[in-house]
Amino acid sequence: MQTLAVDHPLVAHKLTTLRDIRTDSPTFRRLTDELVTLLAYEATRDVRVAEATVQTPLVPAQGVQLASPKPLVVPILRAGLGMLDGMTRLLPTAEVGFLGMVRDEGTLQAETYATRLPDDLSGRQCYVLDPMLATGGTLAAAIRLLFDRGADDVTAICLLAAPEGLKQVEQTFADDAAPVRVVTAAIDSHLNEQGFIEPGLGDAGDRLYGVV
Numbered sequence: 701m702q703t704l705a706v707d708h709p710l711v712a713h714k715l716t717t718l719r720d721i722r723t724d725s726p727t728f729r730r731l732t733d734e735l736v737t738l739l740a741y742e743a744t745r746d747v748r749v750a751e752a753t754v755q756t757p758l759v760p761a762q763g764v765q766l767a768s769p770k771p772l773v774v775p776i777l778r779a780g781l782g783m784l785d786g787m788t789r790l791l792p793t794a795e796v797g798f799l800g801m802v803r804d805e806g807t808l809q810a811e812t813y814a815t816r817l818p819d820d821l822s823g824r825q826c827y828v829l830d831p832m833l834a835t836g837g838t839l840a841a842a843i844r845l846l847f848d849r850g851a852d853d854v855t856a857i858c859l860l861a862a863p864e865g866l867k868q869v870e871q872t873f874a875d876d877a878a879p880v881r882v883v884t885a886a887i888d889s890h891l892n893e894q895g896f897i898e899p900g901l902g903d904a905g906d907r908l909y910g911v912v
């Protein structure tokens with residue numbers, strides 16, 4: 701597995717404000733959106749393109765266009781929905797599938813409550829959006845689901861990752877041939893006893909959308 705913690709002063713600046721307990725929901729949503737676009741720029745370095753020729757006002761020019769089939773962007777509800785607009789701003793022609801997953805607060809096991817994805821993902825590059833990679837259970841289950849449908853390349857974009865979760869995802873897919881990448885704004889210190897990332901930013905879903 702490839703892991704990239706994006707080292708950029710603007711990313712660090714926005715992330716610091718996101719962590720701040722005084723940051724309200726509207727500001728948290730806006731910063732999440734901005735951060736995702738910065739992370740997506742790095743996360744799409746390997747997006748597949750095909751050669752294309754266009755006519756400039758002067759002469760033909762060789763270039764590239766996104767290859768077919770189009771990439772699939774998959775936000776993991778609820779919190780991943782806050783990352784969707786920032787991602788599609790960069791990849792406006794991508795298709796979007798949805799996964800609803802929630803972590804049991806006691807067992808920390810992820811449960812899938814909604815799946816709306818193409819049945820056949822053969823040959824598709826997928827970009828999974830979830831702000832928090834904590835134990836890694838949610839992301840590992842999501843990637844397994846995508847691989848089971850034929851996806852052959854998965855990149856996860858997270859705002860924060862815990863070392864424990866990165867290790868879990870890496871071990872889960874160690875024997876899979878298809879590449880798995882994680883792009884994150886930072887790798888934090890550790891998980892606490894409740895499975896929260898520290899220093900972290902708290903519950904991303906609650907901070908985006910309120911406590912439900």
Ligand SMILES: O=P(O)(O)OC[C@H]1O[C@H](OP(=O)(O)OP(=O)(O)O)[C@H](O)[C@@H]1O
Pocket residue numbers: 776777778779780801802803804808810830831832833834835836837838839865895903904905906
């Ligand atoms: O790495 P893990 O230990 O599996 O935890 C991470 C998951 O927990 C959070 O979702 P949550 O279950 O709080 O659902 P929500 O997005 O609806 O708030 C987060 O958005 C991830 O999906």
Ligand SMILES: O=c1cc[nH]c(=O)[nH]1
Pocket residue numbers: 832834895896897898900901902903904905
């Ligand atoms: O720190 C954490 C861990 C899981 N989910 C969150 O929203 N935050």
Ligand SMILES: [Mg+2]
Pocket residue numbers: 779903904905906
């Ligand atoms: Mg939550």
